[in-house]
Amino acid sequence: MRVSQTSVALDFEEHTLDNGLRVVLQPDSSAPLVAVQVMYHVGSKNERPGRTGFAHLFEHLLFQGSENVPREGHFRFIQDAGGTLNGTTWFDRTNYFETVPANELDLALWLESDRMGFFKPGITQEKLDNQREVVKNERRQSYENRPYGLALETVFAEAYDEGHPYRHPTIGYMADIDAAALEDVHDFFDLHYGPNNAVLVLAGDFETGAALERVKAWFGDIPPRPVPPRPVVPAPPCRGERRAEIADNVQAPRVYLMFHSPSCNDPGFETVDTLACLLADGDSSRLQRALVYEQQVAADVDAFTWPTENAGMCFVVATARLGVSPDRLEGALRDVIDEVRTDGVGAGELQGALNRVRYALVSGLASFGSRADALAHAAVLRGDPRYVNDALGRYAAVSRDAVHGMARTVLDPRRLTALHVVPEAGKS
Amino acid sequence: MTPDRAARTPSRAAATPDPRVATPDRTVRPPAGVARPLDLPTFEGGRLANGLRYEFARRPGIPEVSLRLIMECGAGAEPAAHAGVAALAARLLVSGTPGRDAMDVARRLDRLGAVHAASAGYSVGAVAMECLSEVFDEALDFLADTTLRSDFPESEVVRLRDERLDEIKRRRDEPAAVADLALIGELYGEGLYGRPVAGTEETVSQLARETVCAFHEARYRPGGALLVICGDVSSERIGPAVEARFEGWTGRCGRVEPPPTPEAPGGGVILIDRPGSPQSEVRVGTVGVPFGTDDHYAIIVANAILGGLFHSRINLNLREDKGWTYGARSDFRFRRGAGPFVARTAVETAVTGPAFEEILKEIDMLSRELVSKDELQLVRNALTLSLPRQFETAPHVCAKRSRQRIFGLPEDYWEEYTARIVSVTPEQIRATCRKYLGPDRLTLLAVGDAEKAAPALGKLGAVDIRPLGEV
Numbered sequence: 001m002r003v004s005q006t007s008v009a010l011d012f013e014e015h016t017l018d019n020g021l022r023v024v025l026q027p028d029s030s031a032p033l034v035a036v037q038v039m040y041h042v043g044s045k046n047e048r049p050g051r052t053g054f055a056h057l058f059e060h061l062l063f064q065g066s067e068n069v070p071r072e073g074h075f076r077f078i079q080d081a082g083g084t085l086n087g088t089t090w091f092d093r094t095n096y097f098e099t100v101p102a103n104e105l106d107l108a109l110w111l112e113s114d115r116m117g118f119f120k121p122g123i124t125q126e127k128l129d130n131q132r133e134v135v136k137n138e139r140r141q142s143y144e145n146r147p148y149g150l151a152l153e154t155v156f157a158e159a160y161d162e163g164h165p166y167r168h169p170t171i172g173y174m175a176d177i178d179a180a181a182l183e184d185v186h187d188f189f190d191l192h193y194g195p196n197n198a199v200l201v202l203a204g205d206f207e208t209g210a211a212l213e214r215v216k217a218w219f220g221d222i223p224p225r226p227v228p229p230r231p232v233v234p235a236p237p238c239r240g241e242r243r244a245e246i247a248d249n250v251q252a253p254r255v256y257l258m259f260h261s262p263s264c265n266d267p268g269f270e271t272v273d274t275l276a277c278l279l280a281d282g283d284s285s286r287l288q289r290a291l292v293y294e295q296q297v298a299a300d301v302d303a304f305t306w307p308t309e310n311a312g313m314c315f316v317v318a319t320a321r322l323g324v325s326p327d328r329l330e331g332a333l334r335d336v337i338d339e340v341r342t343d344g345v346g347a348g349e350l351q352g353a354l355n356r357v358r359y360a361l362v363s364g365l366a367s368f369g370s371r372a373d374a375l376a377h378a379a380v381l382r383g384d385p386r387y388v389n390d391a392l393g394r395y396a397a398v399s400r401d402a403v404h405g406m407a408r409t410v411l412d413p414r415r416l417t418a419l420h421v422v423p424e425a426g427k428s
Numbered sequence: 429m430t431p432d433r434a435a436r437t438p439s440r441a442a443a444t445p446d447p448r449v450a451t452p453d454r455t456v457r458p459p460a461g462v463a464r465p466l467d468l469p470t471f472e473g474g475r476l477a478n479g480l481r482y483e484f485a486r487r488p489g490i491p492e493v494s495l496r497l498i499m500e501c502g503a504g505a506e507p508a509a510h511a512g513v514a515a516l517a518a519r520l521l522v523s524g525t526p527g528r529d530a531m532d533v534a535r536r537l538d539r540l541g542a543v544h545a546a547s548a549g550y551s552v553g554a555v556a557m558e559c560l561s562e563v564f565d566e567a568l569d570f571l572a573d574t575t576l577r578s579d580f581p582e583s584e585v586v587r588l589r590d591e592r593l594d595e596i597k598r599r600r601d602e603p604a605a606v607a608d609l610a611l612i613g614e615l616y617g618e619g620l621y622g623r624p625v626a627g628t629e630e631t632v633s634q635l636a637r638e639t640v641c642a643f644h645e646a647r648y649r650p651g652g653a654l655l656v657i658c659g660d661v662s663s664e665r666i667g668p669a670v671e672a673r674f675e676g677w678t679g680r681c682g683r684v685e686p687p688p689t690p691e692a693p694g695g696g697v698i699l700i701d702r703p704g705s706p707q708s709e710v711r712v713g714t715v716g717v718p719f720g721t722d723d724h725y726a727i728i729v730a731n732a733i734l735g736g737l738f739h740s741r742i743n744l745n746l747r748e749d750k751g752w753t754y755g756a757r758s759d760f761r762f763r764r765g766a767g768p769f770v771a772r773t774a775v776e777t778a779v780t781g782p783a784f785e786e787i788l789k790e791i792d793m794l795s796r797e798l799v800s801k802d803e804l805q806l807v808r809n810a811l812t813l814s815l816p817r818q819f820e821t822a823p824h825v826c827a828k829r830s831r832q833r834i835f836g837l838p839e840d841y842w843e844e845y846t847a848r849i850v851s852v853t854p855e856q857i858r859a860t861c862r863k864y865l866g867p868d869r870l871t872l873l874a875v876g877d878a879e880k881a882a883p884a885l886g887k888l889g890a891v892d893i894r895p896l897g898e899v
Contacts, residue, residue, distance in 0.1 A: 001489060033817060134754060137774070356541040
């Protein structure tokens with residue numbers, strides 16, 4: 001990999017099989033490993049009403065075997081090979097990935113292709129019921145029984161109107177997880193899991209010609225299917241502030257500010273991402289300095305954008321020091337935001353933010369797994385894996401004026417959804 | 429010996445077809461090709477006149493560098509009355525240097541685009557930095573300035589101490605943290621491993637600037653310290669670069685010796701009441717072992733069978749068979765002293781009791797029955813064929829090397845690892861389980877809704893229900 005001030009040169013090839021499966025091959029022999037990722041262009045935004053959480057539950061089922069892979073085969077075989085594996089579901093996409101010793105490439109391709117082509121014969125009601133319970137326990141562990149765990153889903157529900165595909169959380173609601181039926185599983189697979197709705201990425205120690213032959217051998221016979229309809233996602237609304245408050249089993253209040261912002265495909269995405277970095281990444285950033293260091297009203301503060309495919313989200317989140325009210329905390333956050341909107345940003349702080357982004361982009365390509373992940377995201381959500389090489393240049397071109405303009409546009413109270421998480425009575 | 433040759437059954441390797449011509453047979457696991465031999469990173473290094481040792485491994489490819497400065501400044505070096513000073517001192521390293529305040533220091537780091545994290549463990553403290561190769565010199569300057577010349581302004585000591593006090597209080601909000609803390613308190617009592625490195629409300633509230641300065645003065649010394657560097661920098665630059673920043677640093681301090689190993693308590697169940705919890709955080713724990721015992725490798729293999737992997741017994745049982753949890757795991761925390769063994773899971777409240785019973789059943793079975801050849805082979809492979817992955821990036825390599833040095837593992841630890849793991853027998857696994865995980869040595873603890881969880885716990889012995897506020 002070569003890196004200059006404005007670009008990363010990661011050599012890769014792109015191919016499309018006859019069945020529409022897009023393939024990205026990124027050879028690198030620096031370690032005797034290969035990372036394999038299959039990303040499907042389906043996520044929680046594709047769920048139908050009453051079936052929230054289904055895309056994620058479905059992801060769990062794809063680890064339960066297929067026609068030729070026994071139940072628990074994915075974990076058993078990959079661990080037996082010394083590899084690691086997982087899958088994740090998000091609003092816009094679902095991915096399955098493993099990193100294995102390079103001599104086990106066929107194993108990974110077998111497992112992924114059996115999933116894609118031969119899943120349905122392996123699924124049973126018993127497997128569905130088992131993973132339904134696992135997922136309900138995931139919801140309890142990671143959301144319901146975790147401090148502030150229900151905050152984000154409350155923000156989504158407040159920020160988006162009924163019917164918006166980002167209105168519900170990826171984990172889904174309990175009643176909907178309970179309602180999922182075997183028929184839903186078959187329908188979802190048929191609709192979304194065709195080869196022409198997926199990207200396969202290989203990064204690591206292989207020779208591209210030989211690897212492409214293996215990919216064709218394993219995936220080439222899987223028939224294509226009609227490409228599913230993409231949900232219609234309305235442009236970010238700008239129609240006035242929305243507010244909510246929930247009580248939680250915590251001692252310190254936390255404030256969430258979410259601004260509707262450019263999606264990952266908008267030319268302004270890198271600008272708003274840089275703005276978020278400048279606001280709260282690093283102890284000298286605007287919000288850290290004002291809220292944690294000077295005023296000492298926050299225990300922590302964070303700002304981040306999500307590279308969602310359609311409607312974008314820019315979050316500013318702060319946890320109060322004990323004894324500080326959420327109103328005071330929000331006031332302090334908004335003072336800093338107003339200052340940036342009014343006065344703009346300095347050259348030094350912008351350069352610092354860009355240097356931090358630069359470190360994150362480059363170090364984010366260090367492991368084969370994260371590299372495959374970056375290529376898959378670019379290919380699926382942005383339609384082009386070359387974004388991975390171009391990103392550095394797009395960030396380097398972000399100017400002070402652009403950041404100032406973005407702050408004025410995006411950090412507008414009319415785009416804001418504010419949530420206060422407050423201690424339950426008697427807890428503060 | 430390569431992991432491939434050591435750990436694979438001969439039949440699989442022999443059956444490898446030419447992958448280019450084969451039409452894949454979907455009905456069986458495809459055979460593995462021939463593995464490249466394991467190529468572990470090679471470290472070279474030196475020692476300055478003041479005693480600071482440094483070690484470097486070059487990692488070309490990605491233009492990044494990873495650094496760890498390890499010093500004998502962990503919690504084991506604090507007087508008990510000042511518990512938490514090691515962690516606070518580490519956090520305060522970026523609070524200011526002569527003529528520069530905390531914001532100056534922060535601005536300098538943030539402009540570099542580097543990552544700096546200082547922390548204390550039970551024995552050592554470490555300052556870690558990650559940066560792009562192009563700012564390696566500036567990062568090393570920053571590391572040296574903040575570690576050697578911090579002057580701990582009073583206002584920053586007070587601010588960060590008070591932040592820490594908030595954090596200590598807020599641990600009560602996190603059921604998993606409550607369970608972990610209560611368990612170590614139960615296992616180690618007043619001993620070092622019985623409390624978190626961060627300290628307690630009582631001790632942290634008493635920490636003053638003089639205490640922090642005295643600790644830094646005594647423990648942040650080159651004699652006994654080690655700087656590990658890995659990344660894309662030419663090796664000729666390392667010696668002079670380290671010398672230039674650290675040669676003026678003086679003094680030494682002794683190694684932090686491990687605390688004594690207490691008798692493992694056992695019997696009954698502790699239930700910490702957190703009304704309204706939808707799940708119980710479940711722990712089965714005991715006093716484990718330090719790094720480097722004679723049965724070190726048998727313990728690693730035994731734990732991998734019990735709960736060290738996804739495909740381990742307690743996870744397959746509680747998650748993939750019963751659906752009671754999102755996951756169940758176990759581990760032995762090897763330290764300079766005997767760290768804990770903990771099996772952990774979070775389960776729906778109604779099955780709190782049955783979850784304990786299943787974990788105990790799995791431990792009991794491993795203590796009675798010999799593991800099968802297949803299960804043993806899977807675990808051997810998982811532990812040894814994963815080595816290339818464990819050394820994939822510069823931060824991985826740096827962290828691994830640091831651990832090797834902190835815990836005094838032999839120079840050839842990783843070279844010998846595969847052969848040692850493969851040599852562990854089913855009898856040794858059973859013996860290990862009997863020795864360390866006997867039922868009278870196990871402490872059972874849960875954090876959850878006592879009213880709903882307690883009735884099903886009766887079978888396990890006396891239930892000691894405690895209010896959350898006491899943790």
